[in-house]
Amino acid sequence: MTTKSSRTALSVNVNKVALVRNTRHLGIPSVTRAALLCLEAGAQGITIHPRPDERHVRGSDVYELAALLKDWPAAEFNIEGNPTQNLMQFIRDVRPHQATFVPDSEDQFTSDHGWTFPQDAGRLQPLIAECRALGVRVSLFMDPIPGQMAAAKAAGADRVELYTEPYAAAATAEEREQQLQVYAAAAQAALDAGLGVNAGHDLNRDNLPDFVARVPGLQEVSIGHALIADALELGYAETVRAYQRSIDAGMAARK
Numbered sequence: 001m002t003t004k005s006s007r008t009a010l011s012v013n014v015n016k017v018a019l020v021r022n023t024r025h026l027g028i029p030s031v032t033r034a035a036l037l038c039l040e041a042g043a044q045g046i047t048i049h050p051r052p053d054e055r056h057v058r059g060s061d062v063y064e065l066a067a068l069l070k071d072w073p074a075a076e077f078n079i080e081g082n083p084t085q086n087l088m089q090f091i092r093d094v095r096p097h098q099a100t101f102v103p104d105s106e107d108q109f110t111s112d113h114g115w116t117f118p119q120d121a122g123r124l125q126p127l128i129a130e131c132r133a134l135g136v137r138v139s140l141f142m143d144p145i146p147g148q149m150a151a152a153k154a155a156g157a158d159r160v161e162l163y164t165e166p167y168a169a170a171a172t173a174e175e176r177e178q179q180l181q182v183y184a185a186a187a188q189a190a191l192d193a194g195l196g197v198n199a200g201h202d203l204n205r206d207n208l209p210d211f212v213a214r215v216p217g218l219q220e221v222s223i224g225h226a227l228i229a230d231a232l233e234l235g236y237a238e239t240v241r242a243y244q245r246s247i248d249a250g251m252a253a254r255k
């Protein structure tokens, strides 16, 4: 359980390093080297989303990153995916710290919605139970709807990951404030249900401070697209430090 002073962990999603790597048969940019440099710079975890079509992260990346992270016991490995597709074999094989269940179709452009209860409960419960029996924490990718959180807990989840694209897409200060209130209410409902709170999708170093400051109990943010884009300009190490500064600014502003 996080306290007011608990620090929000940064988990770097390296999907987009793999996307660039896959455009040639040269093995560069290296996904494992990107993860190593981010960990050395202070990232608290690595996230991947090995999609069935292997458009970016490939099965081989999963095992290579698992091997790397064995040398980083303080860092967490978070594997995302749809447990009714290819995710569960990776979870059984490498037993990451966390499995994040995402309801994506195989050909989905990107993740754009969370699970829906009670409709999804029946097929998720046994898969959640299997992960937990393997010692793997389960986080469910969810829209910020307070009324959905108790059902996510009842399905056996440990945490929810709040889908943050609607927050990131806010075009005005008023819209951002409205969104912050939505996410704060959803996070509080998750906490009240006994769930941990993660968040991700389209977060960046500019929208991160307000989110960290206002969303209660935020344990982890997983960030990829914007962070890797920044790393193309700043390098991995300086980028991770910049995102840690954004998190620190949000922590300092917590009431």
Ligand SMILES: CC(=O)[C@@H](O)[C@H](O)COP(=O)(O)O
Residues within 6 Å of the ligand: 013, 015, 016, 048, 049, 080, 102, 109, 110, 111, 141, 200, 201, 222, 224
């Ligand atoms: C679940 C989520 O929002 C992201 O973690 C996801 O990994 C994005 O997938 P792409 O990198 O394929 O857009």
Ligand SMILES: NCC(=O)COP(=O)(O)O
Residues within 6 Å of the ligand: 013, 047, 080, 161, 199, 200, 201, 202, 203, 222, 223, 224, 225, 226, 227
């Ligand atoms: N779960 C969110 C994630 O891992 C990365 O999302 P994005 O920062 O690439 O949008």
